[in-house]
Amino acid sequence: xxxxxxxxxxxxxxxxxxxxxxxxxxxxxxxxxxxxxxxxxxxxxxxxxxxxxxxxxxxxxxxxxxxxxxxxxxxxxxxxxxxxxxxxxxxxxxxxxxxx
Amino acid sequence: xxxxxxxxxxxxxxxxxxxxxxxxxxxxxxxxxxxxxxxxxxxxxxxxxxxxxxxxxxxxxxxxxxxxxxxxxxxxxxxxxxxxxxxxxxxxxxxxxxxxxxxxxxxxxxxxxxxxxxxxxxxxxxxxxxxxxxxxxxxxxxxxxxxxxxxxxxxxxxxxxxxxxxxxxxxxxxxxxxxxxxxxxxxxxxxxxxxxxxxxxxxxxxxxxxxxxxxxxxxxxxxxxxxxxxxxxxxxxxxxxxxxxxxxxxxxxxxxxxxxxxxxxxxxxxxxxxxxxxxxxxxxxxxxxxxxxxxxxxxxxxxxxxxxxxxxxxxxxxxxxxxxxxxxxxxxxxxxxxxxxxxxxxxxxxxxxxxxxxxxxxxxxxxxxxxxxxxxxxxxxxxxxxxxxxxxxxxxxxxxxxxxxxxxxxxxxxxxxxxxxxxxxxxxxxxxxxxxxxxxxxxxxxxxxxxxxxxxxxxx
Numbered sequence: 001x002x003x004x005x006x007x008x009x010x011x012x013x014x015x016x017x018x019x020x021x022x023x024x025x026x027x028x029x030x031x032x033x034x035x036x037x038x039x040x041x042x043x044x045x046x047x048x049x050x051x052x053x054x055x056x057x058x059x060x061x062x063x064x065x066x067x068x069x070x071x072x073x074x075x076x077x078x079x080x081x082x083x084x085x086x087x088x089x090x091x092x093x094x095x096x097x098x099x100x
Numbered sequence: 101x102x103x104x105x106x107x108x109x110x111x112x113x114x115x116x117x118x119x120x121x122x123x124x125x126x127x128x129x130x131x132x133x134x135x136x137x138x139x140x141x142x143x144x145x146x147x148x149x150x151x152x153x154x155x156x157x158x159x160x161x162x163x164x165x166x167x168x169x170x171x172x173x174x175x176x177x178x179x180x181x182x183x184x185x186x187x188x189x190x191x192x193x194x195x196x197x198x199x200x201x202x203x204x205x206x207x208x209x210x211x212x213x214x215x216x217x218x219x220x221x222x223x224x225x226x227x228x229x230x231x232x233x234x235x236x237x238x239x240x241x242x243x244x245x246x247x248x249x250x251x252x253x254x255x256x257x258x259x260x261x262x263x264x265x266x267x268x269x270x271x272x273x274x275x276x277x278x279x280x281x282x283x284x285x286x287x288x289x290x291x292x293x294x295x296x297x298x299x300x301x302x303x304x305x306x307x308x309x310x311x312x313x314x315x316x317x318x319x320x321x322x323x324x325x326x327x328x329x330x331x332x333x334x335x336x337x338x339x340x341x342x343x344x345x346x347x348x349x350x351x352x353x354x355x356x357x358x359x360x361x362x363x364x365x366x367x368x369x370x371x372x373x374x375x376x377x378x379x380x381x382x383x384x385x386x387x388x389x390x391x392x393x394x395x396x397x398x399x400x401x402x403x404x405x406x407x408x409x410x411x412x413x414x415x416x417x418x419x420x421x422x423x424x425x426x427x428x429x430x431x432x433x434x435x436x437x438x439x440x441x442x443x444x445x446x447x448x449x450x451x452x453x454x455x456x457x458x459x460x461x462x463x464x465x466x467x468x469x470x471x472x473x474x475x476x477x478x479x480x481x482x483x484x485x486x487x488x489x490x491x492x493x494x495x496x497x498x499x500x501x502x503x504x505x506x507x508x509x510x511x512x513x514x515x516x517x518x519x520x521x522x523x524x525x526x527x528x529x530x531x532x533x534x535x536x537x538x539x540x541x542x543x544x545x546x547x548x549x550x551x552x553x554x555x556x557x558x559x560x
Contacts, residue, residue: 001249001250001353002241002247002248002249002354003247003248003249003250004246004247005156005158005242005246005247005248005271005272005273006154006156006246028245029244029245032241032244032245032247033245035241035247036245036247040230040231040334040353041230041333041334042230045228045476045477045478045479046478046479047479049228049473049479050228050229050230050333050334051228051230051476052230052231052233052334053233053237054232054233054234054237054476055218055219055233055234055236055237056233056234056236056237056238056240056241056244057143057218057236057237057240058136058544059218059219059364059510059513059514060234060476060510060513060514061477061508061509061510062228062476064509072509072545076237076240077136079138
C-alpha cells in the first residue's frame, strides 16, 4: 500500500471511485490519489485482464478511467477536483461511447 | 483562433527543451514551448519547483541540480503552454496540438523536438498485474505526490533503478529486495569502456554511492535467469530463478520493473524523419547531425529523444540545437557551438560503458514464457505473437493485422521493441532490416470532437 513520505497537508477534496467515497488533497494527481486510497485496479483490458497505473507519465494507457462521464481519461495525467466522479473502465473498451 | 506563428516551436519542457528556450529567447527569437505535463521539468525534474518548498532530501542532489535551469526557463520569456498534447507535425511544419479539449495549429520556422525517453519494455510473466509498475512510474509517484510503498521489490537494472531504490531507502521506506539482472557477460563487454567513462567521475561516484547504500540496506539478488510475477487481481509474489537453478519467491504487492530507457520516437517517426537502429544502445534513434538537425532541415531533435545521454547531456544538446538555429537566423555562434559540442561529447563519454553494462540480456528483452503478455493494450501473449509468425507474418506491420499486437492506444510504446526482436529472431534478419511499426499521426489518441474543433483557414 502506498503511503506518504512527507507530512500530509492541503485542502481535502472528496471524490467518488466506483461509488465509494474517497478523500484526496486539492491539486493531487488523480492516479496518485487513488493509489494512496489503496485502489490499485483502475480498469480491465481485453480478456478481462485487471490493470492499474504502470508508467505514470502518459505512455502506457493502463490507468484509463471514466471521469465525470468522460471515458478513456488517463488518470496519471489528471488533477483531482472536489466532487470528481471516477468509474473503473472495464473491457470491452468503451470505444463506442461518445466522449467530448 | 487563426493559426499562430512562432519562429521557434519547442516540444517538451524537460532539460533539453528548457535549455533550448534559454538560447533562442536570448537571441530574440519568438519561442513557444509546448509541454504535455502540468509543469516544466520533464520527467527527470518533474514537480521540482513545488518540491523545492519542502525539499525532501531523499530525492537527492541530482534532482535539485535542475532548479537553476527551471528557474531560468520560467524567467526567459518563452511562451509556455503546459498540458498540451501534440498529435502531429505536418510537412508544412505546423504543430498540431490539443489543449483543454480544443485543437490548434501552430506554425514554425524551426521546430525542436525534445520529447525525451521512455522506459524499455520489460515483458515478464505477470507484468500487467495491478501493483506492478515501471520504476519510472514509482519514481514519479515519489516526486509528484510524495508516495512510496514499503516492502517493494525492484527488478531489472540500470541507473534509474538504482537511483529510485536509493531514493526509497533515503525516504525511510523498507525496500524488500533488489533483483539485479546485470550479468557477468555484460560486465565483460562494458569493462573495456570503463577508462573512457572515467571522464565522468561524478556520475560514476554517484552510481557507486547508490549501489553501496542499496547493498547496505536491502537484499540484492544477482545471477538471475528468469523472473515472473504471480497474483490474481494484483501482484502477490515475485518469483525468480537463479542461474544455479534455485528459485526464490518473495511476497510483495509492489514490484517495480526497469531495464533501461530508449528514445521516445513516436513523434519523430510519425513525422517521417529518418531513423536508424542503434546497435550499441539497442534501440531506434532519429538520424541527426552533431547539432541535432534531423533529416528535415527545419526540425531539430535535442535530448534523450535523439539518443540517450541523461539530463545534463540533454540540456547541452538543447543549447547546441538552439544555437545552430540561431546561427541559421543570421546570428553566428561559433564559440558557443564549439563549447556545447565539446561538452556534449564529454557527457557522452560514459555511454559506451553504461549502454553495454545495462543492456538487458536477450532473455529479459524477450518474454520467457508463452503466457507472458507482449502487447499490453490488446492483451496479446507471446504464444499469439509466435503463432502469427508461424502463419507467415513477415514484419511488424503485417503482424499487427495477424494478432493486433501494437494496435492499441499506446501505439507500440509498450511492445514495439519486443515484437520487432521476436520477428528478427524468427526470421534471422537484423533489427534494422526488420524495422518498426509504421507510426502515423495522431501520435496520441484524440477525439473526433477535439479534431473537429480545429479552426481554418484550410490549405487547398
